[in-house]
Amino acid sequence: xxxxxxxxxxxxxxxxxxxxxxxxxxxxxxxxxxxxxxxxxxxxxxxxxxxxxxxxxxxxxxxxxxxxxxxxxxxxxxxxxxxxxxxxxxxxxxxxxxxxxxxxxxxxxxxxxxxxxxxxxxxxxxxxxxxxxxxxxxxxxxxxxxxxxxxxxxxxxxxxxxxxxxxxxxxxxxxxxxxxxxxxxxxxxxxxxxxxxxxxxxxxxxxxxxxxxxxxxxxxxxxxxxxxxxxxxxxxxxxxxxxxxxxxxxxxxxxxxxxxxxxxxxxxxxxxxxxxxxxxxxxxxxxxxxxx
Amino acid sequence: xxxxxxxxxxxxxxxxxxxxxxxxxxxxxxxxxxxxxxxxxxxxxxxxxxxxxxxxxxxxxxxxxxxxxxxxxxxxxxxxxxxxxxxxxxxxxxxxxxxxxxxxxxxxxxxxxxxxxxxxxxxxxxxxxxxxxxxxxxxxxxxxxxxxxxxxxxxxxxxxxxxxxxxxxxxxxxxxxxxxxxxxxxxxxxxxxxxxxxxxxxxxxxxxxxxxxxxxxxxxxxxxxxxxxxxxxxxxxxxxxxxxxxxxxxxxxxxxxxxxxxxxxxxxxxxxxxxxxxxxxxxxxxxxxxxx
Numbered sequence: 001x002x003x004x005x006x007x008x009x010x011x012x013x014x015x016x017x018x019x020x021x022x023x024x025x026x027x028x029x030x031x032x033x034x035x036x037x038x039x040x041x042x043x044x045x046x047x048x049x050x051x052x053x054x055x056x057x058x059x060x061x062x063x064x065x066x067x068x069x070x071x072x073x074x075x076x077x078x079x080x081x082x083x084x085x086x087x088x089x090x091x092x093x094x095x096x097x098x099x100x101x102x103x104x105x106x107x108x109x110x111x112x113x114x115x116x117x118x119x120x121x122x123x124x125x126x127x128x129x130x131x132x133x134x135x136x137x138x139x140x141x142x143x144x145x146x147x148x149x150x151x152x153x154x155x156x157x158x159x160x161x162x163x164x165x166x167x168x169x170x171x172x173x174x175x176x177x178x179x180x181x182x183x184x185x186x187x188x189x190x191x192x193x194x195x196x197x198x199x200x201x202x203x204x205x206x207x208x209x210x211x212x213x214x215x216x217x218x219x220x221x222x223x224x225x226x227x228x229x230x231x232x233x234x235x236x237x238x239x240x241x242x243x244x245x246x247x248x249x250x251x252x253x254x255x256x257x258x259x260x261x262x263x264x265x266x267x268x269x270x271x272x273x274x275x276x277x278x279x280x281x282x283x284x285x286x287x288x289x290x291x292x
Numbered sequence: 293x294x295x296x297x298x299x300x301x302x303x304x305x306x307x308x309x310x311x312x313x314x315x316x317x318x319x320x321x322x323x324x325x326x327x328x329x330x331x332x333x334x335x336x337x338x339x340x341x342x343x344x345x346x347x348x349x350x351x352x353x354x355x356x357x358x359x360x361x362x363x364x365x366x367x368x369x370x371x372x373x374x375x376x377x378x379x380x381x382x383x384x385x386x387x388x389x390x391x392x393x394x395x396x397x398x399x400x401x402x403x404x405x406x407x408x409x410x411x412x413x414x415x416x417x418x419x420x421x422x423x424x425x426x427x428x429x430x431x432x433x434x435x436x437x438x439x440x441x442x443x444x445x446x447x448x449x450x451x452x453x454x455x456x457x458x459x460x461x462x463x464x465x466x467x468x469x470x471x472x473x474x475x476x477x478x479x480x481x482x483x484x485x486x487x488x489x490x491x492x493x494x495x496x497x498x499x500x501x502x503x504x505x506x507x508x509x510x511x512x513x514x515x516x517x518x519x520x521x522x523x524x525x526x527x528x529x530x531x532x533x534x535x536x537x538x539x540x541x542x543x544x545x546x547x548x549x550x551x552x553x554x555x556x557x558x559x560x561x562x563x564x565x566x567x568x569x570x571x572x573x574x575x576x577x578x579x580x581x582x583x584x
Contacts, residue, residue, distance in 0.1 A: 115414030116466035122407030174408035176440035
């Protein structure tokens with residue numbers, strides 16, 4: 001199929017009204033076009049751009065949503081300081097084949113008298129779910145709401161937020177939301193730091209020590225292949241992080257689907273880390289290949 | 293548009309697979325057909341039949357779902373004894389213009405590892421929400437799931453379960469589920485008792501005393517027009533119910549949209565009752581017209 005994209009002549013169309021968005025996506029699909037969707041909170045970086053490029057390569061039309069979702073931030077978290085950079089975001093995806101940018105106002109997503117939350121247990125229970133109460137309910141709620149506004153064929157999420165991808169997939173399966181979920185590889189800086197909008201918060205010294213997160217994941221992979229046991233690998237990750245001044249929220253090796261302790265000592269594992277540098281909290285992960 | 297309905301030759305098609313259901317409804321809509329949906333727990337009575345007839349009159353195709361939803365029953369409630377009467381239900385809507393009966397198995401709605409609930413606050417908080425913890429979360433969850441499987445233009449609910457209609461409308465609005473909600477009048481027995489699948493539980497003596505519920509609503513309407521104050525009307529309803537041996541869970545006059553205390557003493561009111569006869573619990577309501 002010939003790919004005629006919205007932005008080739010005039011750039012993406014910016015849409016703020018959810019019903020308008022819904023109508024346009026349905027109209028495209030009724031013409032047989034495959035629609036891809038990349039939900040974001042803006043502050044777009046190379047990780048987001050890779051999702052957008054993949055969507056544009058696989059689909060006839062691509063929607064990028066930009067919405068800093070208040071309900072996934074806890075009290076005292078960084079909702080107010082989270083970067084809002086709409087013009088830069090539009091520029092960041094220029095030429096990537098985006099048909100629509102969906103940038104709703106808060107009250108279009110959470111109307112007056114809003115009283116409905118989507119709550120996920122299971123993969124949402126541990127790690128981020130324990131440390132950020134309400135976070136995954138906020139994520140599941142807004143993603144469900146966005147999927148209603150943007151009835152795409154497929155939605156793209158980054159593997160960096162691994163637990164979030166599990167929560168979204170579970171919500172979609174359990175509620176029967178008719179969308180396919182594609183999880184795309186984490187994009188990294190040359191020194192290994194995972195791309196994140198929160199990297200912008202890091203002071204220079206914190207930025208240089210932040211590489212300890214990726215180093216710990218690589219260290220875990222080497223130890224994993226060397227046959228070390230889980231507890232020893234977790235200890236080694238924590239030690240390396242602490243040595244570089246990263247305050248460890250968790251550094252664990254768990255089942256990559258359930259985030260529960262591994263049922264097999266050789267397969268289906270993932271190393272996951274959350275650490276803090278000053279006031280900035282970063283997460284990362286690395287799936288561990290099956291070991292002999 | 294000519295209404296060519298599935299059942300005119302061969303009766304409705306029975307579908308158990310949610311994906312099959314979804315595909316058939318989308319296919320009908322893509323042919324320009326308006327699809328109506330009546331979600332039920334089976335045990336169909338004249339109230340359900342009136343919903344089905346209205347859907348069939350207003351739409352080109354009608355789906356009736358039959359699913360006794362475990363998550364909206366609390367521990368010790370009547371989930372196990374709730375009537376399951378699929379053959380009689382199919383017969384009850386024969387000739388009503390039903391295209392599809394959607395009768396999924398429990399594990400098609402709640403798959404292994406199910407972990408997602410839709411939770412509504414606001415109109416779900418008081419009355420049934422207080423007395424049946426988890427009930428409205430179960431309702432909102434299954435209705436959301438059913439709306440994903442049955443992407444109809446419009447869904448029909450009975451006004452007898454008034455608070456449920458408020459919860460469903462709030463959930464649909466808040467999540468942006470693309471379906472219109474139609475609330476249809478309560479259908480009553482000749483003596484005023486509201487049609488309910490639970491009426492089948494009533495022993496003969498209970499059945500005759502159950503009319504006290506509707507009598508209390510009529511008494512409330514007369515007192516309302518006489519200008520009585522709310523507390524006096526509520527007291528009169530409770531007294532009448534108690535005199536007929538109905539154990540009162542609540543008998544209240546509240547705002548019909550919020551179920552909170554009336555902000556106006558003259559408009560937007562509804563009388564609501566929940567009462568128990570033996571082991572059977574019944575609810576009913578009556579909107580009160582604006583009084584001079």
